[in-house]
Structures are given as structure tokens and as C-alpha cells.
Amino acid sequence: MKNFLLTAAMGLTLASAAQAEPVTYMLDASHSQIVFSYNHLGFSTTTGMFSGFEGTIELDAENPSASSVEVSFPAQSLITGWPAREGHFLSEDFFGADANPLVTFTSTAIEVTGDNTGMITGDLTMNGNTKSVVLDATMNQLAVHPMANLPWAGFDATTTLLRSDFDMGQFAPFVGDEIAINISIEAMVPAE
Numbered sequence: 001m002k003n004f005l006l007t008a009a010m011g012l013t014l015a016s017a018a019q020a021e022p023v024t025y026m027l028d029a030s031h032s033q034i035v036f037s038y039n040h041l042g043f044s045t046t047t048g049m050f051s052g053f054e055g056t057i058e059l060d061a062e063n064p065s066a067s068s069v070e071v072s073f074p075a076q077s078l079i080t081g082w083p084a085r086e087g088h089f090l091s092e093d094f095f096g097a098d099a100n101p102l103v104t105f106t107s108t109a110i111e112v113t114g115d116n117t118g119m120i121t122g123d124l125t126m127n128g129n130t131k132s133v134v135l136d137a138t139m140n141q142l143a144v145h146p147m148a149n150l151p152w153a154g155f156d157a158t159t160t161l162l163r164s165d166f167d168m169g170q171f172a173p174f175v176g177d178e179i180a181i182n183i184s185i186e187a188m189v190p191a192e
Contacts, residue, residue: 048086053185162179
């Protein structure tokens with residue numbers, strides 16, 4: 001990951017002597033989402049999605065393990081394709097969205113595992129519960145956006161959660177407790 005970041009950063013002139021400090025990337029909410037899936041009674045794999053992200057990535061090209069991530073999104077941004085299911089998921093049986101309107105993630109450590117891969121450990125808070133989770137992350141691209149003409153970054157990440165860890169275990173084990181999470185985000189250095 002370090003070599004990849006350094007090469008890309010030099011291409012963007014982000015790693016020059018004047019800019020050796022970490023660079024702040026703001027999340028692009030229009031191109032960032034979380035898709036989750038779970039087993040429904042053994043009959044199907046059911047999916048849903050969250051969007052509406054806010055957050056930053058502090059990207060340290062010289063020392064990627066010193067980078068950090070902070071993300072939040074409203075629980076109410078949930079989309080499942082079935083309004084009655086969305087209403088139930090947002091109730092106190094699951095997300096408790098009235099009392100806990102935001103889902104947040106704050107990184108606590110980053111382990112570089114390859115030229116463009118890493119394990120991001122952080123505190124995930126939802127439904128009023130905070131647990132440590134590990135994201136298996138890949139940097140897709142670090143380049144100048146061809147339309148916005150700004151430094152841009154794209155990442156994918158995966159993890160698996162137990163919803164019961166967040167006091168959301170209703171109907172388990174019949175409805176799967178294990179939730180597969182797929183994350184894709186874009187982030188930009190804002191125009192000055």
C-alpha cells in the first residue's frame with residue numbers, strides 16, 4: 001500500500017516537501033454506499049443499503065498506517081426495497097433510529113497488508129452500542145478526477161458483523177445473525 005500511495009501521491013504532487021502532511025479527503029456522498037446482506041430463514045439472501053455519508057479520510061501517503069477514517073450516516077437512509085421492512089428495521093427492534101439517528105465509524109488502527117490493501121480497525125456505533133470491527137480494505141484508485149479536476153480517492157471494504165453484538169438480534173437464529181457488509185466510497189480533496 002505504501003508504494004502505491006507514494007506513486008499516486010507523487011503523480012498528484014501531494015507528497016511534495018510543502019505538502020508532506022496528511023491530506024484530508026471529504027467523502028463524496030453521491031458515490032458512497034454500504035450494502036448489507038443476510039440469510040432470511042434459509043430461503044433467500046436479503047439485501048439493504050445505506051447512503052448519505054459524511055466524513056473524512058486523513059490520508060498520510062508517507063506513512064499509510066498513520067492515516068485515519070471518520071464516517072457517519074443517518075440510519076434513516078436505509079433502503080431495502082420494501083417500505084414495511086425499512087420501518088421495522090428502523091424501529092426499536094433493530095436500529096432504534098429515533099433514539100440513535102446516526103451510525104458512526106472511527107478508525108483506531110490501520111495495518112498495511114499490500115501495495116493497495118489494508119486492515120482498518122475502528123469503533124462502529126449503531127443502535128447505541130459501540131464495538132470494534134475490522135474492515136478488509138482496498139484502495140481502488142488515487143488520482144485526479146477526470147471531470148472534477150480534483151484529487152480523488154476510491155476504496156472498497158468488506159467485513160462481517162453479528163447484529164446481536166449491537167442489540168439487534170431479533171429473530172436470530174432463524175433470520176441470520178451474521179451480516180455481510182460491502183462498502184464502496186469515493187472521497188475528494190475539496191477545492192480551495
